[in-house]
Amino acid sequence: MCRVVAKCMAAVLVATVTALVLGVSAGYVLARTIVLRVAEDRLIHQTVRSLAAADADTAVARDALAAMNASPYAYCSDAELTYFRHILFRSVYLREGGRMGADGRIDCSTTLGRDALPQERFKAVDTERDGSRVYWNLAPFRTSKEATSVLQEGTSYVDGAMQTHSEGLPPGASMTLTLRDVHGQSINLSATGVSFVKNGYRSVDGILSDTRCSVHDPYCVTGSIPEVEAFHLGRSMFAACMTLMGVVGLVFGLGWSFVLCHKWTRGQQLRRAIRRDELRIAYQPVVDLASGRIVGAEALARWRDEDGLEVPPDVFIPLAEHGGFVGEITRLVLRHVLCDLGDLLRSVPDFQVHVNVTAWDLAAAGFVPRMEVVLERAGVSPESVAIEITETSTANNPRAIEAIRQMRLAGHRVYIDDFGTGYSSLGYLQELSVDAIKIDKVFTRAIGTGSLNVNLLPQILAMAEALHLEIVVEGIENAEQARYFATGKRIRGQGWLYGRPMPAAEFLEVLAVDRERPEWKIMQDGYGQDRRYTSPTASTTA
Ligand code: C2E
Ligand code: MG
Ligand code: MG
Numbered sequence: 001m002c003r004v005v006a007k008c009m010a011a012v013l014v015a016t017v018t019a020l021v022l023g024v025s026a027g028y029v030l031a032r033t034i035v036l037r038v039a040e041d042r043l044i045h046q047t048v049r050s051l052a053a054a055d056a057d058t059a060v061a062r063d064a065l066a067a068m069n070a071s072p073y074a075y076c077s078d079a080e081l082t083y084f085r086h087i088l089f090r091s092v093y094l095r096e097g098g099r100m101g102a103d104g105r106i107d108c109s110t111t112l113g114r115d116a117l118p119q120e121r122f123k124a125v126d127t128e129r130d131g132s133r134v135y136w137n138l139a140p141f142r143t144s145k146e147a148t149s150v151l152q153e154g155t156s157y158v159d160g161a162m163q164t165h166s167e168g169l170p171p172g173a174s175m176t177l178t179l180r181d182v183h184g185q186s187i188n189l190s191a192t193g194v195s196f197v198k199n200g201y202r203s204v205d206g207i208l209s210d211t212r213c214s215v216h217d218p219y220c221v222t223g224s225i226p227e228v229e230a231f232h233l234g235r236s237m238f239a240a241c242m243t244l245m246g247v248v249g250l251v252f253g254l255g256w257s258f259v260l261c262h263k264w265t266r267g268q269q270l271r272r273a274i275r276r277d278e279l280r281i282a283y284q285p286v287v288d289l290a291s292g293r294i295v296g297a298e299a300l301a302r303w304r305d306e307d308g309l310e311v312p313p314d315v316f317i318p319l320a321e322h323g324g325f326v327g328e329i330t331r332l333v334l335r336h337v338l339c340d341l342g343d344l345l346r347s348v349p350d351f352q353v354h355v356n357v358t359a360w361d362l363a364a365a366g367f368v369p370r371m372e373v374v375l376e377r378a379g380v381s382p383e384s385v386a387i388e389i390t391e392t393s394t395a396n397n398p399r400a401i402e403a404i405r406q407m408r409l410a411g412h413r414v415y416i417d418d419f420g421t422g423y424s425s426l427g428y429l430q431e432l433s434v435d436a437i438k439i440d441k442v443f444t445r446a447i448g449t450g451s452l453n454v455n456l457l458p459q460i461l462a463m464a465e466a467l468h469l470e471i472v473v474e475g476i477e478n479a480e481q482a483r484y485f486a487t488g489k490r491i492r493g494q495g496w497l498y499g500r501p502m503p504a505a506e507f508l509e510v511l512a513v514d515r516e517r518p519e520w521k522i523m524q525d526g527y528g529q530d531r532r533y534t535s536p537t538a539s540t541t542a
Contacts, residue, residue, distance in 0.1 A: 023249020035234030172229030282501030382411035391422025441475025
């Protein structure tokens with residue numbers, strides 16, 4: 001049992017630690033997936049919002065350009081520049097505007113006027129389908145590090161500070177504006193060169209980013225956040241998922257170890273042993289005390305558990321009774337008995353094998369008819385199989401009483417086992433109507449000890465005689481005890497003095513020897529030996 005406990009403790013430890021580690025790992029993976037998914041959704045949402053805001057700015061620029069192109073004043077006149085200023089002042093986004101020829105030369109500007117203008121011709125980075133042209137960070141107007149874009153429609157242009165509308169971005173995230181190429185890709189300029197990035201969400205080198213390009217205007221917005229920042233933002237999610245899954249793992253681990261422990265418990269081991277037919281049967285001789293001859297044997301179940309320890313039947317039979325599968329043991333014992341002693345039982349009709357039966361068996365529907373079928377198939381007469389029943393299993397149990405009646409009717413001899421330890425009473429014995437009693441070994445053990453139990457023995461013997469019951473005395477270990485019962489009446493006995501429970505092959509050998517020797521002259525020779533199976537010559541002359 002200690003080994004089972006140790007094994008169980010080890011299982012609990014291993015199973016819980018493993019399940020805990022697995023649970024926490026699964027929690028990490030789950031949290032990571034959720035956090036990345038949330039970061040993706042938030043990033044896309046913010047990029048789309050930022051692009052919509054940029055598109056709104058551009059719409060303002062286009063409105064301004066339309067108004068400028070509809071100028072009622074002379075080209076680049078003072079009045080026209082004043083008119084342009086009025087238009088531009090209405091927008092916080094537009095900082096500058098004026099006239100620019102198709103050749104890319106600025107003719108007049110709301111900030112530089114008409115005289116201090118750059119002489120170079122500017123080249124548009126893009127020409128839209130509607131003919132409008134885009135200049136990026138136009139040199140004369142670029143006053144800060146802020147990106148600017150110049151939009152030209154007809155001969156009017158406006159210059160706006162590109163805004164990324166990054167309000168509401170989580171810490172560590174950024175929103176950038178880039179130019180869009182004709183294929184609708186973002187043009188990314190970096191120290192290492194130019195790269196083109198398609199619309200959409202991606203995760204590259206630990207950076208989560210989402211790029212959205214304007215449909216009408218030549219720019220794109222890219223929102224990005226390093227993965228570590230996203231994880232940092234989602235730390236409470238990590239804590240929650242890892243704790244939750246850790247607890248789930250722990251519970252699962254405990255459940256798992258419980259199942260394992262349950263599997264290793266004696267009850268489960270016993271069930272497995274029965275299923276695998278691993279129980280053994282030992283046969284203990286039952287002798288006729290008057291002649292000393294072996295007249296029968298009691299079949300006793302033996303079981304070695306999975307740790308190799310011999311478990312006494314006093315322990316495993318109640319275990320099977322509580323588990324509700326003791327009937328399987330009875331069936332197994334009967335099967336083995338018929339296999340081990342079948343030939344003997346068929347050929348020696350007055351030899352009896354005793355089989356122990358429990359209250360569960362007696363209460364089971366069809367127990368007696370099933371047993372009869374098995375015996376019939378084996379060609380063994382019911383008279384050759386005696387049934388031992390304990391008093392406690394039969395007391396006040398109508399089904400047991402009925403089963404006993406049926407068994408006696410079928411031809412079995414029924415014995416009350418461990419007589420004297422249960423509900424013994426005259427009335428009870430009459431009601432049960434059995435064939436014999438087996439006087440429990442506590443009485444035998446009391447002989448020569450002065451115990452009160454010895455005083456009960458003459459009464460038990462007298463009562464049995466009055467009720468015409470046969471007697472078997474259990475637990476005869478020494479000559480003194482044997483002598484006590486050597487009254488000349490036909491009493492049977494069982495005990496270590498005559499032979500301990502032994503395997504079938506050994507029992508058959510012992511029986512063969514017994515059959516060949518002359519009958520004991522009990523009264524004459526006495527009971528000088530402690531062992532029953534000395535040589536026949538020694539037995540008779542001792
Ligand atoms: P039981 O039916 O009263 O069997 C007699 C018990 O006394 C056996 O113990 C036997 O080994 C032991 N015994 C025999 N002679 C002596 C002796 O001289 N001195 C001492 N001290 N003991 C002696 P065992 O085999 O340990 O069985 C214990 C009990 O377990 C049995 O008592 C019986 O109630 C039960 N049992 C054993 N096998 C089976 C079985 O196959 N089915 C059922 N239902 N019960 C069984
Ligand atoms: Mg018995
Ligand atoms: Mg007994």
